[in-house]
Amino acid sequence: MTGAPYIAVVGPGRADRPQLTEAEAVGRGLAEAGAVVVCGGLGGVMEAACRGAREAGGITLGLLPGIDRSAANAWVSLAVPTGLGEARNALVVRAADAVIAVAGEYGTLSEIALALKAGKPVVGIGTWDLGRDPDPITRAREGAEAVALALAAVR
Amino acid sequence: MTGAPYIAVVGPGRADRPQLTEAEAVGRGLAEAGAVVVCGGLGGVMEAACRGAREAGGITLGLLPGIDRSAANAWVSLAVPTGLGEARNALVVRAADAVIAVAGEYGTLSEIALALKAGKPVVGIGTWDLGRDPDPITRAREGAEAVALALAAVR
Amino acid sequence: MTGAPYIAVVGPGRADRPQLTEAEAVGRGLAEAGAVVVCGGLGGVMEAACRGAREAGGITLGLLPGIDRSAANAWVSLAVPTGLGEARNALVVRAADAVIAVAGEYGTLSEIALALKAGKPVVGIGTWDLGRDPDPITRAREGAEAVALALAAVR
Amino acid sequence: MTGAPYIAVVGPGRADRPQLTEAEAVGRGLAEAGAVVVCGGLGGVMEAACRGAREAGGITLGLLPGIDRSAANAWVSLAVPTGLGEARNALVVRAADAVIAVAGEYGTLSEIALALKAGKPVVGIGTWDLGRDPDPITRAREGAEAVALALAAVR
Numbered sequence: 001m002t003g004a005p006y007i008a009v010v011g012p013g014r015a016d017r018p019q020l021t022e023a024e025a026v027g028r029g030l031a032e033a034g035a036v037v038v039c040g041g042l043g044g045v046m047e048a049a050c051r052g053a054r055e056a057g058g059i060t061l062g063l064l065p066g067i068d069r070s071a072a073n074a075w076v077s078l079a080v081p082t083g084l085g086e087a088r089n090a091l092v093v094r095a096a097d098a099v100i101a102v103a104g105e106y107g108t109l110s111e112i113a114l115a116l117k118a119g120k121p122v123v124g125i126g127t128w129d130l131g132r133d134p135d136p137i138t139r140a141r142e143g144a145e146a147v148a149l150a151l152a153a154v155r
Numbered sequence: 156m157t158g159a160p161y162i163a164v165v166g167p168g169r170a171d172r173p174q175l176t177e178a179e180a181v182g183r184g185l186a187e188a189g190a191v192v193v194c195g196g197l198g199g200v201m202e203a204a205c206r207g208a209r210e211a212g213g214i215t216l217g218l219l220p221g222i223d224r225s226a227a228n229a230w231v232s233l234a235v236p237t238g239l240g241e242a243r244n245a246l247v248v249r250a251a252d253a254v255i256a257v258a259g260e261y262g263t264l265s266e267i268a269l270a271l272k273a274g275k276p277v278v279g280i281g282t283w284d285l286g287r288d289p290d291p292i293t294r295a296r297e298g299a300e301a302v303a304l305a306l307a308a309v310r
Numbered sequence: 311m312t313g314a315p316y317i318a319v320v321g322p323g324r325a326d327r328p329q330l331t332e333a334e335a336v337g338r339g340l341a342e343a344g345a346v347v348v349c350g351g352l353g354g355v356m357e358a359a360c361r362g363a364r365e366a367g368g369i370t371l372g373l374l375p376g377i378d379r380s381a382a383n384a385w386v387s388l389a390v391p392t393g394l395g396e397a398r399n400a401l402v403v404r405a406a407d408a409v410i411a412v413a414g415e416y417g418t419l420s421e422i423a424l425a426l427k428a429g430k431p432v433v434g435i436g437t438w439d440l441g442r443d444p445d446p447i448t449r450a451r452e453g454a455e456a457v458a459l460a461l462a463a464v465r
Numbered sequence: 466m467t468g469a470p471y472i473a474v475v476g477p478g479r480a481d482r483p484q485l486t487e488a489e490a491v492g493r494g495l496a497e498a499g500a501v502v503v504c505g506g507l508g509g510v511m512e513a514a515c516r517g518a519r520e521a522g523g524i525t526l527g528l529l530p531g532i533d534r535s536a537a538n539a540w541v542s543l544a545v546p547t548g549l550g551e552a553r554n555a556l557v558v559r560a561a562d563a564v565i566a567v568a569g570e571y572g573t574l575s576e577i578a579l580a581l582k583a584g585k586p587v588v589g590i591g592t593w594d595l596g597r598d599p600d601p602i603t604r605a606r607e608g609a610e611a612v613a614l615a616l617a618a619v620r
Contacts, residue, residue, distance in 0.1 A: 006379070036388065061388050067404055067550065069316070078346065078371050078388050080405050085249075085532065085548045086269055090242035094377055095390050106272035109285070113265035114241055129286050130264070161534070191543065216543050222395065222559055224471070233501065233526050233543050235560050238395045240377065249532055250545050395559075396579055400552035416582035419595070423575035424551055440574070441594050 005154050006061075007147075008038040008096035010111045011045025011104045011127075019045060022125050023102045024052035025143025031058020033151055038095045040064070040088065041072045041079055045102045050075030052143075063091050090114055097154040100146045101127040101137070112137065121153035160309050161216075162302075163193040163251035165266045166200025166259045166282070174200060177280050178257045179207035180298025186213020188306055193250045195219070195243065196227045196234055200257045205230030207298075218243050218250065245269055252309040255301045256282040256292070267292065276308035315464050316371075317457075318348040318406035320421045321355025321414045321437070329355060332435050333412045334362035335453025341368020343461055348373070348405045350398065351382045351389055355412045360385030362453075373402050400424055407464040410456045411437040411447070422447065431463035470619050471526075472612075473503040473561035475576045476510025476569045476592075484510060487590050488567045489517035490608025496523020498616055503560045505529070505553065506537045506544055510567045515540030517608075528556050555579055562619040565611050566592040566602070577602065586618035 007030050011023060027049035030037050037053040039046040041062025050060040054075045062076035065088045072079035082088040089107060093099060093114040098121040101112055108127065115122050116136050123146045124137040138153070140146035162185050166178060182204035185192050192208040194201040196217025205215040209230045217231035220243045227234035237243040244262060248254060248269040253276040256267055263282065270277045271291050278301045279292040293308070295301035317340050321333060337359035340347050347363040349356040351372025360370040364385045372386035375398045382389035392398040399417060403409060403424040408431040411422055418437065425432050426446050433456045434447040448463070450456035472495050476488060492514035495502050502518040504511040506527025515525040519540045527541035530553045537544035547553040554572060558564060558579040563586040566577055573592065580587050581601050588611045589602040603618070605611035 059388065061390070063390070069405075078369065080371070080373070080390060080401065082401055083404050083550045083552065084242070085245070086272060087239070087242045087245035087548065089269075090240070090245065091390065091392055091394075094240075094393050095379075106268045110265045110268035110272065113261045113268055114244075117241060117261035117265065131284050131286060214543070216545070218545070224560075233524065235526070235528070235545060235556065237556055238397065238559050240393045242393065246545065246547055249548050250534075394552070395555070396582060397549070397552045397555035399579075400550070400555065404550075416578045420575045420578035420582065423571045423578055424554075427551060427571035427575065439596050441596060 005035040005098070005151060006038050006096050007035045007150050008092050008099045008111070009045065009049035009102065010039065010092065010099055010108050011102035012108060013042045013044040013046065015044040015048070015103060019103045019126070020048040022143040023048035026100055026102065026146055027052025027058070027060070028056045029144050029147030031056035033147065035151065036061060038063070038092055040092055041076050043073055045104070047073035047075060061095065063088050063095065086110070093118060093120065096120065098123065098150045100150050101125070103127055121150060123150045123153070160190040160253070160306060161193050161251050162190045162305050163247050163254045163266070164200065164204035164257065165194065165247065165254055165263050166257035167263060168197045168199040168201065170199040170203070170258060174258045174281070175203040177298045178203035181255055181257065181301055182207025182213070182215070183211045184299050184302030186211035188302065190306065191216060193218070193247060195247055196231050198228055200259070202228035202230060216250065218246050241265070248273060248275065251275065253278065253305045255305050256280070258282055276305060278305045278308070315345040315408070315461060316348050316406045317345045317460050318402050318409045318421070319355065319359035319412065320349065320402065320409055320418050321412035322418060323352045323354040323356065325354040325358070325413060329413045329436070330358040332453040333358035336410050336412065336456055337362025337368070337370070338366045339454050339457030341366035343457065345461065346371060348402055350374070350402055351386050353383055355414070357383035357385060371405065373398050373405065396420070403428060403430065406430065408433065408460040410460050411435070413437055431460060433460045433463070470500040470563070470616060471503050471561045472500045472615050472619075473557050473564045473576070474510065474514035474567065475504065475557065475564055475573050476567035477573060478507045478509040478511065480509040480513070480568060484568045484591070485513040487608040488513035491565055491567065491611055492517030492523070492525070493521045494609050494612030496521035498612065500616065501526060503528070503557055505557055506541050508538055510569070512538035512540060526560065528553050528560065551575070558583060558585065561585065563588065563615045565615050566590070568592055586615060588615045588618070
């Protein structure tokens with residue numbers, strides 16, 4: 001799978017129903033396109049993206065903050081308990097060619113910032129507005145559009 | 156110095172004259188208050204803060220992204236070449252009780268986000284507006300005010 | 311795969327023919343037993359273990375020291391460019407339930423030491439002798455035996 | 466202090482009296498020579514080395530595994546709570562020009578191995594025998610000799 005695109009899906013560990021629906025659609029779309037889904041391995045948006053990907057036959061990589069692999073959600077194909085705490089956010093971004101952010105709080109904001117710092121494309125669904133013009137985040141209204149934009153950006 | 160407050164000063168590696176003036180005032184004020192200045196160890200705002208602190212008799216800690224200690228600016232008391240790349244931003248935040256952000260680009264934004272995620276006070280001078288109400292960043296107009304606000308927040 | 315055993319295979323990036331033969335047998339045996347092969351993602355023993363695993367239908371995780379995914383050997387299923395340098399050795403050990411060391415130089419020795427520090431079983435084929443009695447490393451003469459010993463230790 | 470030698474002193478968190486005596490002598494000798502003492506920040510050999518250095522007017526850097534600065538021993542000048550767990554051992558080695566190992570268990574062995582991997586001089590007092598000829602560790606019988614050997618190796 002080292003030739004496939006790796007796309008990170010980042011977002012809150014607790015999310016509402018519409019956010020979970022979009023995250024799941026993102027995961028499904030990525031899997032259908034043959035991309036690897038990279039995430040922080042926990043719940044909420046991360047879990048929904050993994051579930052969408054796995055149900056579509058895809059593969060998911062969960063980079064966990066702690067040292068316990070069993071903290072991974074049930075839809076993670078391969079779990080890496082980094083033991084780095086929030087420093088693992090940098091590894092999520094490094095492992096990916098582009099980042100799709102679905103909503104998100106401060107942890108998500110750190111991942112968006114690190115991706116932009118590294119010059120990697122960031123696509124957002126209902127996520128942070130950095131108040132910059134032009135907007136450094138490519139906006140999508142729903143999951144399938146986000147997938148298309150992210151894959152276009154890395155090809 | 157393990158009993159002293161540790162305050163991170165974060166901001167761009169290249170800064171304009173007014174930003175450098177405020178960063179230097181922040182460093183000076185922190186040193187005069189007996190605080191340790193933590194930073195990323197490089198130039199711009201980081202260097203100005205270290206210079207201000209050292210000229211006031213203070214001590215500065217530089218957590219570098221690379222593995223070469225000589226990349227540290229001349230005003231770093233102790234340099235730690237972490238070799239973690241931008242993941243060292245998480246260590247800058249961890250090492251600090253509060254964060255003062257002077258201006259800043261995406262790297263600075265990642266540090267602000269990680270500090271807020273960790274529940275640490277963030278004071279800003281002309282830095283990112285996260286578009287949240289109430290503003291999670293305590294605003295200061297100049298260096299001495301930022302120092303006072305940061306120290307008040309950690310006491 | 312979060313329920314499967316994760317077994318790290320560690321060893322030199324350049325290895326001789328007998329070492330590569332045993333590493334490949336280790337990878338094959340782990341895959342046949344349904345275990346995930348974790349490694350540093352590069353050449354030599356790492357590559358041979360991955361090849362053995364993949365040819366047997368298994369899955370391999372490569373935790374790379376650099377930030378470039380393309381440095382992974384061709385048999386890595388999922389590559390994580392950690393950007394941590396040799397600090398990634400700690401992540402290889404963390405990701406695994408047990409470690410199989412095939413020969414090895416100082417990098418391998420650091421992984422053996424970190425595994426023993428964490429209380430994880432270490433099985434060795436022609437690797438370091440730590441001069442301790444009883445030997446903290448369980449010795450195997452060839453790959454299949456090492457696999458059996460490692461899997462027995464984690465069950 | 467970025468021009469001074471940085472020398473790591475590594476060893477067990479619990480040590481016997483003769484080990485502590487040598488570690489303290491190492492710290493004192495390093496401080497008298499103007500070197501910065503780098504260590505893991507905890508007790509035993511680390512604490513003794515820091516105490517020796519501080520009592521001689523030196524400066525000590527403690528790179529802690531956890532996120533709590535207060536875990537540092539009382540003789541640490543600057544404490545960095547890395548939050549990296551045992552991966553911080555790699556940072557201790559990176560921060561240093563040479564390593565002095567006093568006795569030590571598996572954590573110490575990982576630091577010796579990482580230092581040798583990085584091509585950094587390692588001086589040992591009663592520490593691991595790696596069974597190699599020539600011995601990659603320069604042997605010292607007591608603290609002052611270890612300091613002299615380490616400083617000679619980095620000049």
